[in-house]
Amino acid sequence: MSAFRSIAPALFAATLALGACDGGVSDTTSLTVKLKDAPGDFHAAVVTISEVNLAGSGGVTLRDDPVTVDLLTLANTTMDLVADVVVPSGTYSQLRFVITGAYIEVENEDGSTSIYASSPDYEGLPDGAIVAGTLQMPSFGQSGLKVNLADGSLDLEGDEKILLVDFDVEQSFGHPAGDSEGWVMHPVINGGEVGVTGGIAVTAQLGDGVTFDLATASASLTDASDVAVGIPVLLTDGDANGTFEARFDFLAPGDYKVLLTPAAGTLTTDPVSPHAVTVSSGGTQTVAFTVTAAN
Numbered sequence: 001m002s003a004f005r006s007i008a009p010a011l012f013a014a015t016l017a018l019g020a021c022d023g024g025v026s027d028t029t030s031l032t033v034k035l036k037d038a039p040g041d042f043h044a045a046v047v048t049i050s051e052v053n054l055a056g057s058g059g060v061t062l063r064d065d066p067v068t069v070d071l072l073t074l075a076n077t078t079m080d081l082v083a084d085v086v087v088p089s090g091t092y093s094q095l096r097f098v099i100t101g102a103y104i105e106v107e108n109e110d111g112s113t114s115i116y117a118s119s120p121d122y123e124g125l126p127d128g129a130i131v132a133g134t135l136q137m138p139s140f141g142q143s144g145l146k147v148n149l150a151d152g153s154l155d156l157e158g159d160e161k162i163l164l165v166d167f168d169v170e171q172s173f174g175h176p177a178g179d180s181e182g183w184v185m186h187p188v189i190n191g192g193e194v195g196v197t198g199g200i201a202v203t204a205q206l207g208d209g210v211t212f213d214l215a216t217a218s219a220s221l222t223d224a225s226d227v228a229v230g231i232p233v234l235l236t237d238g239d240a241n242g243t244f245e246a247r248f249d250f251l252a253p254g255d256y257k258v259l260l261t262p263a264a265g266t267l268t269t270d271p272v273s274p275h276a277v278t279v280s281s282g283g284t285q286t287v288a289f290t291v292t293a294a295n
Contacts, residue, residue, distance in 0.1 A: 027089040029156040031062065033082035033163045034194065036250060037074040043113050044105035045071045045169045046124045051098060052082055060087050068101075068124045071169050075231040076248060081165065092154040095163075095191060096144035102135055102185060104173050116183040136176065136184040150192035162194040164250055198279035199249040202258055204235055204289040205242055207270075212294035216263040219246035222274070224255040232261065251279050258287045268293035 033052065037045075048068040054060035062082045069079060101124055103117035114132035117125055125131070147165060154163065171188040175181075202219040206212060220232040229251070235244035257274040260267060267273070269289045277285050 028086045029089045029158060030084045030160045031082060031087050031156060031163065032080060032084055032161070033062065033165055033191075034078040034250075035069075035074060035081045035165050035167060036078045037071040037167050037169055042072065042104055042106055042169060042173070044103070044115075045173065046103050047071060047099055047167075048101040048124055049081065049097060050100050053096070054087055054092055062087070066100075071167050074167075076233055078164070078250065084160075087156060089156050089158075092156065093152075095147040095149060095154060095165075097140075097147065097187075097189065098142070098144040099137060099140035099185070099187065102137060103129075103131075104135060104183060106183070118185075133182055135173075136182070138184070138186075140185070140187070145187050145189065147189045147191045150190070150196070154191075163191055164194045164197060165189060165191045194250065196253070196281045197250045198253055198281060199247065199251055199284040200256065200258060200277060200279060201284055201286045202233075202235075202246045202248075202260075202289070203286065204244045204260055204269075204291060207290045207292045210291050210294055212262070212267070212291060214244040214291070217244070217267065218261055218263075219248075220259045220261060221248055221251075222257045222259070224257070224276075226257070229256065253279050253281045255279075260289050260291075262294070266295045267291050 046068060048066055050064070050066040051061065052063040054062060062085050067081070101118045101122045103115055103122055103125055105113050105115050107113050115125070115129050116133045116135040117129075117131045118135050118137050120131045166189065168188040168190065173183060173185055176184045200221065204214055204217065204219075206214065214235050215237070218232040218234050221229040223229055230248060233246040233248070235246050237244045255276065255278050257276055260269055260273040268291070270292050271287075271289065273289065275287055275289075277287055279285055
């Protein structure tokens with residue numbers, strides 16, 4: 001799944017190789033790095049991030065306070081990995097994370113689950129966890145992990161820059177060659193500016209004479225090929241005005257389908273669900289459903 005489409009804390013050490021800066025570095029930029037996840041078929045995917053750096057002449061440490069999070073909690077939201085750190089303006093050629101610990105929980109053929117961890121005593125493991133095997137993490141705790149930047153480099157200009165980093169769980173964990181019982185981490189992390197992403201705002205209300213509890217319904221997204229994007233979001237009516245809402249932020253520009261799904265039964269809506277919508281860079285599209293019949 002592509003960057004910005006999915007939506008935890010873990011121990012990452014990060015190193016950024018500092019590229020040549022145009023015209024010196026007398027000016028500064030406030031940098032924020034937001035982390036999200038493209039979800040995969042896992043019960044848990046936990047990582048620890050220890051440090052995030054811009055490296056080069058002297059180097060700039062963006063974060064050195066370890067944080068651990070389940071990436072699956074970020075399917076439709078983000079966390080601030082770095083918040084408003086002032087750094088020299090300029091062009092940076094590379095962003096790196098150093099991953100020092102992780103575990104995944106996967107489902108077995110009989111419906112049970114097994115945990116694979118970077119070590120049996122990894123601090124991010126839940127209490128009482130039984131580790132079935134090792135999650136290999138080749139050198140990520142030493143050399144770090146490169147973030148794939150959308151334009152190949154990071155230009156820090158102006159007063160503020162917000163970078164969205166997407167840790168793609170589906171592509172980042174797999175079996176080693178010839179070992180169906182083992183697991184290895186080969187992270188795929190993509191980064192790009194928040195300003196080039198878009199969003200979808202979903203609203204739903206009941207038509208005349210229709211009785212249904214919209215709080216039991218959810219909105220969900222697929223791409224144009226019907227592949228799920230993120231996870232379903234329950235509709236809520238925060239201001240109790242009868243219009244229920246759900247949002248999907250930080251989406252890559254492109255074509256999507258919005259589905260309105262009840263917990264039980266069927267709904268007939270105008271426009272018909274699923275409804276096609278195109279997300280543009282920097283824009284939020286609104287899809288307004290009216291429920292014309294409920295079963």
